[in-house]
Amino acid sequence: xxxxxxxxxxxxxxxxxxxxxxxxxxxxxxxxxxxxxxxxxxxxxxxxxxxxxxxxxxxxxxxxxxxxxxxxxxxxxxxxxxxxxxxxxxxxxxxxxxxxxxxxxxxxxxxxxxxxxxxxxxxxxxxxxxxxxxxxxxxxxxxxxxxxxxxxxxxxxxxxxxxxxxxxxx
Amino acid sequence: xxxxxxxxxxxxxxxxxxxxxxxxxxxxxxxxxxxxxxxxxxxxxxxxxxxxxxxxxxxxxxxxxxxxxxxxxxxxxxxxxxxxxxxxxxxxxxxxxxxxxxxxxxxxxxxxxxxxxxxxxxxxx
Numbered sequence: 001x002x003x004x005x006x007x008x009x010x011x012x013x014x015x016x017x018x019x020x021x022x023x024x025x026x027x028x029x030x031x032x033x034x035x036x037x038x039x040x041x042x043x044x045x046x047x048x049x050x051x052x053x054x055x056x057x058x059x060x061x062x063x064x065x066x067x068x069x070x071x072x073x074x075x076x077x078x079x080x081x082x083x084x085x086x087x088x089x090x091x092x093x094x095x096x097x098x099x100x101x102x103x104x105x106x107x108x109x110x111x112x113x114x115x116x117x118x119x120x121x122x123x124x125x126x127x128x129x130x131x132x133x134x135x136x137x138x139x140x141x142x143x144x145x146x147x148x149x150x151x152x153x154x155x156x157x158x159x160x161x162x163x164x165x166x167x168x169x170x
Numbered sequence: 171x172x173x174x175x176x177x178x179x180x181x182x183x184x185x186x187x188x189x190x191x192x193x194x195x196x197x198x199x200x201x202x203x204x205x206x207x208x209x210x211x212x213x214x215x216x217x218x219x220x221x222x223x224x225x226x227x228x229x230x231x232x233x234x235x236x237x238x239x240x241x242x243x244x245x246x247x248x249x250x251x252x253x254x255x256x257x258x259x260x261x262x263x264x265x266x267x268x269x270x271x272x273x274x275x276x277x278x279x280x281x282x283x284x285x286x287x288x289x290x291x292x293x294x295x
Binding site: 009012013016088089092093095096098099102103105106109124125152153155156157160163164167 | 242244245246247248249250252254255256260263265270271272273274275277278281282284285288289
């Protein structure tokens with residue numbers, strides 16, 4: 001099948017799922033039809049429990065499938081894993097939808113609140129309602145709270161949401 | 171000589187990366203090192219599979235085709251830097267719970283640094 005996802009995207013997804021170890025693991029999966037977790041651990045040097053952890057994470061997103069056989073000598077199960085790059089597109093779309101949903105929640109919150117801030121690094125912005133209760137004094141550093149203009153935050157959020165909406169064709 | 175399917179895959183990848191601009195058929199074959207005969211056959215194959223669209227274009231007094239992808243490739247780039255993508259608190263993050271996008275510090279930090287970078291690009295103070 002002709003895939004519309006290139007290797008660079010595949011690696012970025014791997015990175016998003018589990019940092020460097022997942023990238024190594026996917027590299028091995030990509031170049032083999034079916035492979036066991038033991039073989040992956042031997043080839044990559046990643047600890048077997050971590051290999052399994054990443055594989056199950058990929059399995060949760062249907063990016064890999066597994067086939068189970070029994071070892072005739074020991075009677076133990078052997079798991080054979082296979083990469084499904086055709087599922088990547090669906091995975092990317094669902095992640096974009098998930099992120100967009102979170103950003104939308106934040107955008108609504110930013111639009112519907114007025115914030116007050118002491119401008120001390122490490123202190124948090126306080127919504128107006130809470131700031132009134134605190135008599136406009138920062139609960140962390142004690143400095144006075146002054147109005148905080150969140151226009152730039154709203155702008156960044158709106159721009160990103162619009163971009164994702166376009167990419168998702170909504 | 172590369173196999174037909176490999177060339178098809180390479181051609182499709184190249185066309186998809188050109189996005190809305192598309193690419194001239196003649197340019198593409200030069201890039202892929204294929205003959206124009208082989209090239210136009212592959213373009214037809216990709217069009218048949220509904221993966222690209224071809225539009226006639228006059229170039230240097232000759233008619234050629236510009237190839238456009240039917241779909242823009244899926245890329246994770248637009249969300250790669252948003253902390254929500256890799257956040258380990260994702261399953262517990264909800265607007266009605268203690269961990270929420272509303273007051274998430276990781277998200278605030280990302281928003282502020284993005285705003286700062288963007289205003290830097292725009293030359294704002």
